[in-house]
Structures are given as C-alpha cells and as structure tokens.
Amino acid sequence: MYPVIPTITVNVNDDGNIFSHQYKFSSIMPAQMLPLKLKLPEITSENPILELPQISFKQTEYKYESGYILYDDSLILHDDGRMTGTIKNSRR
Numbered sequence: 001m002y003p004v005i006p007t008i009t010v011n012v013n014d015d016g017n018i019f020s021h022q023y024k025f026s027s028i029m030p031a032q033m034l035p036l037k038l039k040l041p042e043i044t045s046e047n048p049i050l051e052l053p054q055i056s057f058k059q060t061e062y063k064y065e066s067g068y069i070l071y072d073d074s075l076i077l078h079d080d081g082r083m084t085g086t087i088k089n090s091r092r
Helices: none
Strands: 004-014 017-024 054-059
Touching: none
Parallel strands: none
Antiparallel strands: 004 017, 004 054
16 A cells, blocks of 8 residues: 555635635545645635635555554644654654
C-alpha cells in the first residue's frame, strides 16, 4: 500500500463572489482521516455557501510497510498542514 498526497480545492460563494483555495497536504495512508481546519478571512457575508470540495491525490513512490505514529495530547495541527507533537509509540 502506498501513501498518497491529497489536494483539496474549496470554493465559497460569498454574496456572489466566488473564493477558491487549493490546499496540498503532507502524505497520508489511503482511507485515513485528514484533519483540517480552514480559515478564509476574506469571507465577510452572514451566509457564505461552501460548494462541494474537490479532492484529488497523487500516489507517492514510498511503499508503506507497517506501523502508525501515535501522538499524545501535545499534537498541534498548523495552518500550513504540518503536525508537531510528542510521539507516544516511539522507540527510545
């Protein structure tokens, strides 16, 4: 099984103005959840409409053999898609 690099494009209709943003994330395993939080400061209306997101991916060349990284409560999801925190299941 190979990890994939997901790209998500979101379009927001804000009183007739369409704002489009594309986000490329770090690689994840297929069928895994992708935590994300998007901030769109240019959206100002009371009732913006989020259109159906477009999701695409590119397969990486690295073959995943096994194992998962488990983080403790220090996990921080940064605005640019990076994650930092202490790994609980690391070998020391």
